[in-house]
Amino acid sequence: MSLNYGQNSVGLVTAEKVLIDTPLTLACGTVLPSHELMVETYGCLNTDKSNAILICHALSGHHHAAGFYEGDDKPGWWDDYIGPGKPMDSNRFFIVSLNNIGSCFGSTGPTSTNPATGEAWGAQFPPLRARDWVESQKLLMEKLGIDRWAAVIGGSLGGMQAMRWSLEHPDKVANSIVIASSMRLSAQNIAFNEIARRAIKSDPQFFNGDYLKQGAAPRHGLALARMIGHVTYLSDELMGQKFGRELRSGDFTQGESAPIEFQIESYLNYQGDKFSGGFDANSYILITKMLDYFDLAREYHNNPVEAFSHAQCDFLVISFSSDWRFSPQRSREIVDALIGAEKNVSYAEIESDQGHDAFLLPNPRYEQVLAKYLSRVADQLEGQAT
Amino acid sequence: MSQDLSFISQWVKANSRVLDLGCGDGTLLAELKQRLAIKGYGLEIDPVSIEQCIAKGVNVIEQDLNNSLHNFPDNSFDTVIMTQALQAMRYPHLVLDEMLRIGSECIITFPNFGHWRARLYLSIFGRMPVTKQLAYQWYDTPNIHFFTYRDFEVLCRERNIHVIKKQFVGERFPDRQLKNLWPNLFAETAVYHLSK
Numbered sequence: 001m002s003l004n005y006g007q008n009s010v011g012l013v014t015a016e017k018v019l020i021d022t023p024l025t026l027a028c029g030t031v032l033p034s035h036e037l038m039v040e041t042y043g044c045l046n047t048d049k050s051n052a053i054l055i056c057h058a059l060s061g062h063h064h065a066a067g068f069y070e071g072d073d074k075p076g077w078w079d080d081y082i083g084p085g086k087p088m089d090s091n092r093f094f095i096v097s098l099n100n101i102g103s104c105f106g107s108t109g110p111t112s113t114n115p116a117t118g119e120a121w122g123a124q125f126p127p128l129r130a131r132d133w134v135e136s137q138k139l140l141m142e143k144l145g146i147d148r149w150a151a152v153i154g155g156s157l158g159g160m161q162a163m164r165w166s167l168e169h170p171d172k173v174a175n176s177i178v179i180a181s182s183m184r185l186s187a188q189n190i191a192f193n194e195i196a197r198r199a200i201k202s203d204p205q206f207f208n209g210d211y212l213k214q215g216a217a218p219r220h221g222l223a224l225a226r227m228i229g230h231v232t233y234l235s236d237e238l239m240g241q242k243f244g245r246e247l248r249s250g251d252f253t254q255g256e257s258a259p260i261e262f263q264i265e266s267y268l269n270y271q272g273d274k275f276s277g278g279f280d281a282n283s284y285i286l287i288t289k290m291l292d293y294f295d296l297a298r299e300y301h302n303n304p305v306e307a308f309s310h311a312q313c314d315f316l317v318i319s320f321s322s323d324w325r326f327s328p329q330r331s332r333e334i335v336d337a338l339i340g341a342e343k344n345v346s347y348a349e350i351e352s353d354q355g356h357d358a359f360l361l362p363n364p365r366y367e368q369v370l371a372k373y374l375s376r377v378a379d380q381l382e383g384q385a386t
Numbered sequence: 387m388s389q390d391l392s393f394i395s396q397w398v399k400a401n402s403r404v405l406d407l408g409c410g411d412g413t414l415l416a417e418l419k420q421r422l423a424i425k426g427y428g429l430e431i432d433p434v435s436i437e438q439c440i441a442k443g444v445n446v447i448e449q450d451l452n453n454s455l456h457n458f459p460d461n462s463f464d465t466v467i468m469t470q471a472l473q474a475m476r477y478p479h480l481v482l483d484e485m486l487r488i489g490s491e492c493i494i495t496f497p498n499f500g501h502w503r504a505r506l507y508l509s510i511f512g513r514m515p516v517t518k519q520l521a522y523q524w525y526d527t528p529n530i531h532f533f534t535y536r537d538f539e540v541l542c543r544e545r546n547i548h549v550i551k552k553q554f555v556g557e558r559f560p561d562r563q564l565k566n567l568w569p570n571l572f573a574e575t576a577v578y579h580l581s582k
Binding site: 335339340342348369375376 | 447
C-alpha cells in the first residue's frame with residue numbers, strides 16, 4: 001500500500017487521540033484537569049529515546065503534518081519536509097506532530113465539551129498563550145517517555161513555540177529551529193488579526209461566540225477573516241504572477257454588461273469558503289489573540305539577550321525574502337539577540353517570492369539548509385548511540 | 387593549514403569571541419573552535435558556503451558585508467577577522483572602521499598586488515594580472531579594489547589604526563627568502579593584526 005505513496009513518503013498514517021490526565025494550569029490561571037490531544041508520529045523512537053523531533057504548528061495547523069489518510073490524495077501540511085530521506089528524515093528521527101489545545105481538529109478546544117457545564121466550551125474556552133501549548137506538549141512528551149527533544153521545529157506561531165520551549169525547559173531541547181517567526185508581533189500584525197476577529201464577530205451567525213448552541217456558524221465572517229489573512233501570507237509579486245489582472249468571467253468590451261470577476265477574487269473567495277467550512281471561529285479568535293499576546297522577552301525586562309541567556313540549545317533561524325508578515329528583519333532580531341547571548345546560531349535568508357507561506361512550500365535551498373542542519377544532529381545522535 | 391591561517395590561530399586568544407567576515411566554508415572557524423575553544427560566528431552570503439558551514443556545525447549568519455554591520459554592538463567581539471575579502475568590499479576603509487568598532491582587535495589578510503609577479507604580468511603583457519591567487523579576468527572578478535602592502539600601510543597610518551603585528555606569506559622561491567626584507571615586492575599575502 002505504502003508503495004503507492006512513493007518512496008519518500010511516510011505513507012499511510014493514522015492519528016491517535018491521547019488523553020493527558022495530568023492537570024494543566026494555564027497562564028490565565030484556569031486549570032484543565034485533563035485534556036485530549038490528537039497526535040501523529042512518523043519514524044521510530046530509538047532505544048535511548050534521544051531522536052525525537054517535535055513539530056509545532058501555526059495558526060491554522062494541525063497534527064496531520066505528513067503522509068496520507070486512507071482514501072486521501074492530499075498529504076499532510078508539511079509533507080515536503082517530513083519523510084524518508086527528507087530534511088526531517090523519518091528513517092533517522094521519531095517525529096511527533098500534534099494538534100494543540102484551543103484548536104479545532106479533535107484536541108481539547110472551544111468545540112469540545114466543558115466538563116463543568118456539559119456543553120461545548122465555545123467562547124468560554126480560557127484564553128491561551130504560546131507557553132500553554134508548550135506546557136501541554138511537555139505533558140505529551142512525558143507521556144511518550146521522551147526526556148529531551150533532539151529538535152523543536154516550527155514556522156510562524158510554531159517558531160514562537162520553538163523559542164518558548166528553549167526558555168521554559170532549557171534542558172529538554174537540544175535544538176530549536178525557528179522559521180519565518182518573530183519575538184513579538186508588530187502593531188501592523190496585530191491590526192490584521194483584529195480586522196479578522198472583527199469580521200468574525202460581525203457575522204450575525206456568531207451569537208457572541210455561542211453559535212454552537214444555536215446550531216449556527218459564522219461562516220461568512222470566518223471566510224472574510226481568512227481572506228484577509230491569506231492576502232498577507234502571499235507576496236504582491238506572487239499574486240501578480242499567479243493571477244495578475246486575469247478575468248474569470250465577463251469582459252471589458254464596450255456594450256458588455258455581464259458582471260466582471262477577476263481571478264484573484266474567485267481564488268480568495270474559494271480559499272475563504274474552504275477554510276470556513278473546516279475551522280472553528282472561536283478557535284480562530286483564540287489563536288490570533290495568542291499570537292498577539294506573544295512577547296518572548298516580556299518577563300525578561302523586555303531584553304531579548306537576557307531572555308535567550310536562559311536557553312541551552314543550539315538554534316537555526318530561517319526567513320524568506322518576500323515574507324512581509326514575518327519579515328526577515330524580525331528573524332535578524334532573533335539572531336542578533338542569540339549572538340548577544342552567546343548561543344550557537346545559524347541563519348539563512350531564503351530567496352522566495354511565496355511570502356509568509358514559503359515555509360510550507362517546496363524550495364530547494366530551504367530544504368538543503370534544513371537537511372544539512374538536521375543531518376548533523378542525527379549524525380551526532382547516532383555517533384553517541386554506537 | 388595554510389600559513390596565513392596558522393598566523394591567525396596564534397593571534398586569537400583561547401575562549402574568546404570571534405567574528406569572521408566572509409567566512410567561506412567555515413574552515414577557519416572550525417579550526418579555531420577545535421584548537422582554541424573560541425565562540426565563533428561567520429558572516430557569509432554564498433548559499434553553498436552557508437550550507438557547508440551548517441554541515442560542519444559552524445555558526446553562520448547570512449548577511450551581506452556591503453550592507454550595514456550596525457546590528458553588531460561596539461566591542462561585542464574580541465577579534466574580528468577578514469581573510470582575503472577586503473579587496474572585494476565596496477568601501478574597504480569603511481569596513482575596516484566597522485571591524486575596529488565591533489572588535490577589540492582585528493585580523494586582516496589580503497593579497498599584495500605589489501608582488502613582483504603581478505608587476506611583471508602588467509608590465510610585460512600589458513594586461514591585468516591573472517594569478518593563482520587572483521584567478522579572475524578583470525571583467526568578472528569579485529576583487530574590485532587592488533592594493534599593495536604599502537597602500538594598506540598608508541591607510542592604517544591615515545586612519546590611526548594601530549598595527550600590533552604583521553606577517554608575510556610567500557611560499558615559493560624567491561618569495562620565501564625575501565618577503566620580510568622587501569614585503570611590497572615579495573609577499574604574496576599580508577596578514578595584519580590591528581587594534582584602534
